[in-house]
Structures are given as structure tokens and as C-alpha cells.
Amino acid sequence: MRITPLVALLLSVLAVTPARAVLHITRDHGGYVEEYKAKYKQIRDRRERVVIDGICNSACTLVFGIVPLNKICVTPKASIGFHQAYYDKAFTFGIKVTSLEGTSDLMSYYPDTVKDWIRRNGGLTTEM
Structure with missing residues (x-):
């Protein structure tokens, strides 16, 4: 078989194209938990990889409980x-009010390795 310039070009493109998309997290301060659950479930279902290369705070950390750790x-x-989880301040007159139910929900998603690390380091508090 003879390799033409077009075949060589196609092979080189295929060789450098990743098989799966990658989400790069560099500056994510979190947000609404339900939005993160949906986003990470899509990433998990598409078998995509996640690279955390910067800030991943708050709801962003749900990635550890939804996307397989090997991804x-x-x-x-x-x-x-x-x-700890807290209610949207728009509904609490600007006051940070913790949610025990929300915190329990967050913890239920984390794998045991993450839960153990959190416990060894003092548990979840109102501050990071």
C-alpha cells in the first residue's frame, strides 16, 4: 500500500486527536449543587476525563463522587x-445559613477515600 500525502495527513491528525474529551478545571469556585451533579453525570456517561489544575471549590468537588476516580x-x-453546604443567600436575606440536609447530600456522593480525608482533617466546616 502506498501512503499518499492525504493519507499521511489523516493518520497524523488521528494520532494526535484524543479519544475522549477532557474537562480542565482551573478556576471553579462552585455554585448550585444540582447543576454540578448534572454536568458531572454527563461527563461520566460520556466517559470523559477531568483534569483539576487549579481551584476546585465547593460544588466543584462533587466531581470526586460522580466521575470515576480513574478518570x-x-x-x-x-x-x-x-x-458545609448552605442555603442560597438570596433566600436568607444575605446571611449564610448552613444546610444539614445539603451537607449530608454532599457527603453521600463522596467516595470513602474523600470522606476519610475530610474526617481526618476536622470534618466539614462553614469555611473552606
Whole structure:
């Protein structure tokens, strides 16, 4: 078989194209838990990989409980921030009110390795 310039070009493109998409997390301070659950479930179902290469705080940390751990890469530049869940301040007159139910829900998603790390480091508090 003779390799033409077109075949060579196609082979080179295929060789450098990743098989799965990758979500790069570099500056994610979190947000609404339900939105993160939906986002990470889509990533899990598409078998995509996640690279945490910066800030991953609050709801962002749900990635550890939804995406398989073998699909997550945490670089030395990563900063992971956990805290207790709280109600949207828009509904609590601007006051941070913790949600025991929300915190329990968050913890239910984390794998045992993450739960153990949280417990060894003082548990979830209102601050990161």
C-alpha cells in the first residue's frame, strides 16, 4: 500500500486527536449543587476525563463522587476546597445559613477515600 500525502495527513491528525474529551478545571469556585451533579453525570456517561489544575471549590468537588476516580487527574497546582453546604443567600436575606440536609447530600456522593480525608482533617466546616 502506498501512503499518499492525504493519507499521511489523516493518520497524523488521528494520532494526535484524543479519544475522549477532557474537562480542565482551573478556576471553579462552585455554585448550585444540582447543576454540578448534572454536568458531572454527563461527563461520566460520556466517559470523559477531568483534569483539576487549579481551584476546585465547593460544588466543584462533587466531581470526586460522580466521575470515576480513574478518570480524574489532580495536578500539583490543584487546590481543592470543601465546606458545609448552605442555603442560597438570596433566600436568607444575605446571611449564610448552613444546610444539614445539603451537607449530608454532599457527603453521600463522596467516595470513602474523600470522606476519610475530610474526617481526618476536622470534618466539614462553614469555611473552606
